[in-house]
Amino acid sequence: MAYTATKCLLGHLLKSAGLNQAELSRRTGIHKSQISAYINMRYGKTMEVAHARTISEILDLPTPYSLYEWTEKQPSGRTDD
Structure with missing residues (x-):
């Protein structure tokens, strides 16, 4: 069974924690533009594991x-999946 991250929940989680992107950036050392890219799933990528x-x-998850919404990926029928 395989899963795909379909939605980043970081924006919602920040709001629930009363934080904004700038504050998360300050606390983590991750550039604010990178945090924005994660929230918007820019480039179709998920976060680096360390981030x-x-x-x-920081969010006490x-x-x-818990940073993503996940869906089960359907197998393609290929044997190399």
Whole structure:
């Protein structure tokens, strides 16, 4: 079984925590433009693992996986999946 991150929840989580992107940037050392790119899933990529772990600790999340909404990826039928 495989999963795909379909939506970044960081914007919602920041709002719930009473933080903004600038404050998260200050606390994590991650550039504000990079945080914005994560929130908007710019370039179709998810966060680097180290950034996800750092952000999840700042937001007191149980796991970095909580930063995304996940959907099950359907197998293509190929044997190399």
